[in-house]
Every structure is written in C-alpha cells, then in structure tokens.
Amino acid sequence: MYVAVKGGETAILNSYALLTELRRGDPAVPEIGTDQISAQLRLAVARVMTEGSIYDPELAALALKQAAGDAVEAIFLLRAHRTTLPRLGYSLPLETGRMHLWRRVSAAFKDLPGGQILGPTYDYTQRLLDFSLLDGGETPAAAQAPVDNDMATPSVIDLLAQEGLVEIDAVPEGDSAPRDLTREPLRFPADRPTRLQNLARADEGFLLAMGYSTQRGYSHTHPFAGEIRFGSVELELVPEELGFPVSIGDIEVTECQMINQFAGSKMLPPQFTRGYGLAFGHSERKAMAMSLVDRALRARELGEAVEAPAQMEEFVLSHSDNLEASGFVQHLKLPHYVDFQSELELVRRMRRAHGQPEEEA
Amino acid sequence: MNAPPRDHHVNFAYLDERTKRMIRRAILKAVCIPGYQVAFGSREMPLPYGWGTGGIQVTASLLGPDDVLKVIDQGSDDTVNAVNIRRFFQRTAGVEVTTETPCADVIQTRHRIPETPLREGQIIVYQVPVPEPMQRLEPREAETRKLHGLAEYGLMHVKLYEDIARFGHIATTYDYPVLVNGRYVMAPSPIPKFDNPKMHMNPALQVFGAGREKRIYAVPPYTPVESLAFDDHPFTVQKWDSPCALCGATDSFLDEVITDDHGTRMFVCSDSDYCRTRQQAAQACGEEKLRARA
Numbered sequence: 001m002y003v004a005v006k007g008g009e010t011a012i013l014n015s016y017a018l019l020t021e022l023r024r025g026d027p028a029v030p031e032i033g034t035d036q037i038s039a040q041l042r043l044a045v046a047r048v049m050t051e052g053s054i055y056d057p058e059l060a061a062l063a064l065k066q067a068a069g070d071a072v073e074a075i076f077l078l079r080a081h082r083t084t085l086p087r088l089g090y091s092l093p094l095e096t097g098r099m100h101l102w103r104r105v106s107a108a109f110k111d112l113p114g115g116q117i118l119g120p121t122y123d124y125t126q127r128l129l130d131f132s133l134l135d136g137g138e139t140p141a142a143a144q145a146p147v148d149n150d151m152a153t154p155s156v157i158d159l160l161a162q163e164g165l166v167e168i169d170a171v172p173e174g175d176s177a178p179r180d181l182t183r184e185p186l187r188f189p190a191d192r193p194t195r196l197q198n199l200a201r202a203d204e205g206f207l208l209a210m211g212y213s214t215q216r217g218y219s220h221t222h223p224f225a226g227e228i229r230f231g232s233v234e235l236e237l238v239p240e241e242l243g244f245p246v247s248i249g250d251i252e253v254t255e256c257q258m259i260n261q262f263a264g265s266k267m268l269p270p271q272f273t274r275g276y277g278l279a280f281g282h283s284e285r286k287a288m289a290m291s292l293v294d295r296a297l298r299a300r301e302l303g304e305a306v307e308a309p310a311q312m313e314e315f316v317l318s319h320s321d322n323l324e325a326s327g328f329v330q331h332l333k334l335p336h337y338v339d340f341q342s343e344l345e346l347v348r349r350m351r352r353a354h355g356q357p358e359e360e361a
Numbered sequence: 362m363n364a365p366p367r368d369h370h371v372n373f374a375y376l377d378e379r380t381k382r383m384i385r386r387a388i389l390k391a392v393c394i395p396g397y398q399v400a401f402g403s404r405e406m407p408l409p410y411g412w413g414t415g416g417i418q419v420t421a422s423l424l425g426p427d428d429v430l431k432v433i434d435q436g437s438d439d440t441v442n443a444v445n446i447r448r449f450f451q452r453t454a455g456v457e458v459t460t461e462t463p464c465a466d467v468i469q470t471r472h473r474i475p476e477t478p479l480r481e482g483q484i485i486v487y488q489v490p491v492p493e494p495m496q497r498l499e500p501r502e503a504e505t506r507k508l509h510g511l512a513e514y515g516l517m518h519v520k521l522y523e524d525i526a527r528f529g530h531i532a533t534t535y536d537y538p539v540l541v542n543g544r545y546v547m548a549p550s551p552i553p554k555f556d557n558p559k560m561h562m563n564p565a566l567q568v569f570g571a572g573r574e575k576r577i578y579a580v581p582p583y584t585p586v587e588s589l590a591f592d593d594h595p596f597t598v599q600k601w602d603s604p605c606a607l608c609g610a611t612d613s614f615l616d617e618v619i620t621d622d623h624g625t626r627m628f629v630c631s632d633s634d635y636c637r638t639r640q641q642a643a644q645a646c647g648e649e650k651l652r653a654r655a
Binding site: 083182183188329335338341353 | 363371400401402404405410411412414436439441443444445448473490501528529535536551555573575599615631
C-alpha cells in the first residue's frame with residue numbers, strides 16, 4: 001500500500017507540543033526561572049552570549065531555558081533575535097587596561113605591577129563531587145569583591161613591548177573600521193580584524209581543538225600565557241549629537257594575551273609575537289584557545305610556512321561557526337529522496353555493468 | 362491547509378527593508394551576470410543553515426503582498442520542510458499560498474524543478490547548499506574565484522573525463538554542472554540531472570540562494586544553460602522502465618517507494634502537484650466518457 005508523504009503540518013504542530021512538554025519536564029518540580037539561570041549558570045550564559053554575539057545575560061538565560069540547556073540551540077535563538085535588532089551605534093574600543101579585575105594571572109611573570117589575582121577559578125578545585133549541593137540550601141561564605149582599583153593595570157605585555165622584545169600592536173595608518181561579519185560576507189584573504197571577529201563568534205569546542213593541535217606539532221607557536229584577565233569594563237559610546245563619549249554601562253569580559261616565540265624573518269628581528277583572545281563573561285577556555293588560533297593564523301603575515309590546519313585561514317574561518325556547521329550537518333535529516341533515487345539508479349546501472357547480477361529483494 | 366495568522370511583530374517577510382534592498386541589489390547583479398556567484402550579506406535566519414536560509418532570504422526580498430507562493434521540497438508541497446517554510450511566510454508575510462505550479466508567482470524549491478513548464482513572469486528560487494561547482498575539486502574559495510575569473514574550467518572537465526575513463530560514463534546524477542550563457546560554470550543546486558534541460562531557455566527567472574555560503578546567483582529568462590558533456594559522451598538524463606503507478610506519467614521524475622517488508626516497490630511522481638493534476642484530469646475524463654456513454 002502506498003502511503004503518501006502527507007500530514008507534515010499536523011506533525012509539526014504535534015512536535016511543538018511534545019517539545020514544550022519535554023522541556024518543562026515533571027510539572028511537580030518547580031519551573032526554572034531565567035533569573036536562576038543567569039545567576040547560577042553564569043558560565044553557560046557567558047558561552048551563549050559570546051557565540052551568540054550579543055551581551056544580554058537575561059536573553060541568554062531565556063534562550064538557554066527555551067533550548068532546554070542546549071548551548072548551540074540557545075546560541076541559535078540569540079543570533080536569530082540579534083538579526084532583527086537595529087544598529088544604533090558603535091562603541092569605542094574597550095579599555096581593558098582599566099578593567100575592574102576579578103581575576104588576573106600571568107604565566108610568564110612571577111609578579112607584575114598590579115599583582116596576580118587568582119580570583120574565582122575552578123583551576124585549583126579538586127573536582128570532587130560536592131554532594132552537599134544535592135540537598136541544596138548552601139550558604140556561601142562572603143566573597144571578596146573585585147579589586148576596586150582606579151589605578152589602571154596595563155597589560156603586562158605592553159611592559160615588554162617598551163623594550164622592543166614584543167611586537168607592538170600599533171594601530172595601522174589609516175585604520176579603517178572593521179568589517180561587520182554579520183552584515184558582510186567573509187572574503188579571503190581575510191585581514192586580522194575580520195579573523196578575530198570570526199574567532200570571537202567561533203565555537204568553543206572547535207577553537208579548543210584547533211588551538212590544542214598547535215601545541216601538538218601541527219604548527220609550533222611556542223605560546224606563553226602572557227596574561228589572562230577577567231573582570232568588568234566600561235563600555236563607552238560617542239553619540240553623534242553629543243560628540244563626546246558617554247558610558248553606557250559595564251560588561252564582563254575575559255581577555256587573553258598569548259606571547260609566542262618568533263625566530264624573526266628577513267624583515268623582522270627575533271622577538272615575541274602575540275595572539276589575542278576576548279570573550280564575553282567568564283570564558284577563559286574560549287579566550288585562550290582563540291588567542292592560540294589567532295597567532296597560528298598570522299603565519300602568512302609573519303612569513304611562516306602554512307602547513308598545519310590551524311594556520312589555514314579558509315579551513316579555520318569557514319568551519320568555526322557552530323550554527324553553520326550544526327545546520328549543515330543536521331540538514332542531512334531533511335529528505336534527499338530525489339538525489340538518493342538518482343544515485344540508486346546509477347549504482348544499479350554500474351553494478352549491472354560490473355557483471356554482478358543485481359540482488360533483487 | 363490551516364494558515365497560521367500573520368505575526369505583526371515582525372516586518373513583512375521577516376527581514377527589514379534595508380536588508381531586503383541589499384539582497385535585491387545582489388539579485389540584480391546576479392541577473393546581469395548570469396551564473397556568476399554574487400557575495401551578499403547573508404543574515405542569520407530563524408531557520409537553520411542548510412535548511413534553505415538562502416532561498417528564504419531571496420524569497421523574502423522578492424515577495425510582495427499580492428504574490429502567491431508555492432514551496433516544494435523533493436518536488437512535493439507536503440514534506441515537512443516545505444510545510445515549515447510555507448508556514449514561515451504565511452506567518453511573517455501573510456501571503457497567499459498554493460500548491461499549483463501555474464498559479465504561483467514565486468516558487469521556492471529544494472532539489473526539483475516542477476514538471477509543469479514555468480511561464481514568463483514566474484520566479485523560481487532554488488535553495489543551494491554548495492554554490493561553488495568546483496568546491497569538491499578545489500576547496501579554497503580564493504582559488505575557485507580565480508578559476509571563474511579566467512573561465513578556466515579544465516578541472517571540471519578532467520573530473521568528468523576521469524568518470525568516463527573509470528566507469529564509461531559520467532557518474533554525476535544530481536547537482537550536475539552547467540555552463541550558463543556560454544560563460545560561467547554553475548552548480549544547478551542538487552536537482553537531479555533529469556531537471557537540467559528545464560533550465561535551458563526557461564521563460565521564468567531562476568534565482569539561487571546559498572545562505573550559509575553567502576552567495577546569490579541567477580539565470581535570467583531565456584538564457585542558454587548547457588549541461589557539461591563531451592561530443593562523444595553527450596549529456597543524458599535518467600529513464601525509468603515503468604510509468605508512474607498513480608498517474609501513468611512517462612515523462613516525470615519518479616521516486617521509488619518501498620511498500621512492504623518484502624521490498625516490493627512502486628514508482629511514483631516526485632512532483633506531487635503534477636501527479637495530482639494528472640490524476641484529477643484522468644478522473645474528469647473518465648467521468649465525461651461515462652456521461653457520454655449514458
């Protein structure tokens with residue numbers, strides 16, 4: 001009997017209902033609030049904001065709730081919302097040197113002006129399950145507020161740069177505004193601002209693996225974590241009608257400055273070069289991986305041989321976006337009857353030609 | 362079909378007017394240079410990449426409030442993806458929809474060209490997963506762009522030649538490369554090569570949208586579209602041994618349907634509107650004959 005592919009519309013509507021029911025789970029358990037998500041799942045929120053390219057903890061929490069905790073689905077929701085938002089203006093570059101620090105560590109210097117601040121980190125927890133959290137009702141000890149320094153804590157790398165040992169990231173002559181990758185297509189070769197923008201939105205897992213590969217011989221960049229800092233920084237905007245900067249609030253970011261050995265080239269003396277990473281919220285893994293990949297992608301500019309995947313900008317930048325990847329991988333769920341039918345016909349014909357009788361079922 | 366109500370929280374056809382203008386400009390450029398891939402600022406859509414975001418953006422920028430829309434996937438109006446995209450436009454644009462090919466002003470399609478010939482004034486919008494026909498031969502876009510610029514298509518011809526050398530025939534059955542207006546080699550999107558001849562000198566405007574890859578290209582009405590081949594190995598299309606089991610068509614692309622656990626198969630039209638129209642016509646004819654006899 002032939003059953004036509006019908007009833008797609010009813011199926012979709014039923015699917016919505018099932019999805020809602022499964023997302024809500026057991027109705028005897030209280031519903032989770034978006035305030036609970038943004039307060040208690042802050043790292044998930046940070047990832048969704050970073051890769052969703054929008055700083056809004058409340059919407060990120062909503063997206064996580066709606067996506068039943070699936071980070072990539074939540075990023076999708078946030079990005080689809082972001083498309084519809086008007087561009088009101090562009091902020092001034094962040095002054096991360098004036099960050100109110102929660103945390104700041106350098107693996108290259110034992111001590112540095114402003115000091116090392118361990119701050120909140122899972123690094124030195126011993127990863128034993130804390131069964132007391134099962135019961136709830138924890139009362140955390142008073143935490144120390146972020147270091148409230150009005151004193152600027154400049155990046156440690158800038159101190160080295162004064163000696164000429166580290167390249168200076170000077171603003172290029174006639175520096176044009178960076179392209180907006182969400183408004184213009186990515187073209188190759190891509191300049192560094194474009195690459196960094198792509199990496200900032202890139203999937204954390206992908207960047208982690210690419211960064212990791214550079215540590216295992218697929219392009220050697222000899223990295224040192226010059227500095228990693230996390231804290232809140234003021235966001236400033238120059239409204240056209242005012243003509244001077246006004247603060248529009250503070251955002252939390254994680255910044256990583258990686259320093260890498262560089263043997264020099266015909267044009268440049270031996271010196272340390274840099275890789276840069278920046279992410280919304282507390283996202284050290286992302287920021288560090290990003291800085292490794294940023295440095296690897298500078299191979300062409302620094303006259304290094306482009307041999308490893310992490311150095312190939314088309315490979316990295318075209319595959320870094322998790323929505324593009326997730327969508328295209330999962331589109332294989334869509335019907336391909338027609339293409340498959342065409343291939344079936346071809347394979348049958350080729351098998352006949354091969355002298356093997358076709359197996360009739 | 363119970364149409365979802367028009368959602369007035371979003372702009373007509375979802376995208377804002379400036380974005381639609383940007384896309385229309387890309388389409389105009391694409392029409393001016395048939396087969397050339399125009400890079401455009403593809404937006405992040407509320408549907409996943411690979412599910413028709415390019416086609417949806419093109420359709421969104423072409424639709425007017427009075428247009429009638431048809432959406433097909435695998436030739437059928439009823440597959441879930443087609444239903445979903447049609448609902449998206451009902452919800453965001455409130456346009457009239459149809460399943461009948463001749464009634465549609467805009468037809469968005471995935472993987473098929475309708476069997477009913479298109480007419481002047483119609484626009485067919487293809488969803489394109491991979492706009493670059495040479496991507497599998499040369500993955501670097503910076504390189505393929507040069508090859509197109511120089512009209513250097515040796516790579517593609519060598520690939521087709523190697524097929525012939527190995528199998529005795531060209532082993533590409535869908536997304537079969539075409540030469541548009543004698544200049545650009547173009548990916549026709551994963552339509553079966555059965556549909557390729559329909560692109561040639563078609564009276565309708567054909568627009569191709571690739572959202573993830575951020576490219577738009579077009580074939581204007583009455584433009585020559587030639588499937589790549591060799592003089593001694595001419596282009597051929599698929600043939601079936603039996604007609605459609607439902608409408609008896611011998612000229613349409615047939616899907617193979619397995620109907621029981623013993624592998625019994627039947628072949629039916631992939632174009633559901635074409636098949637239904639033919640069945641209705643046959644029924645009407647039959648009734649007329651009966652009346653004439655009575």
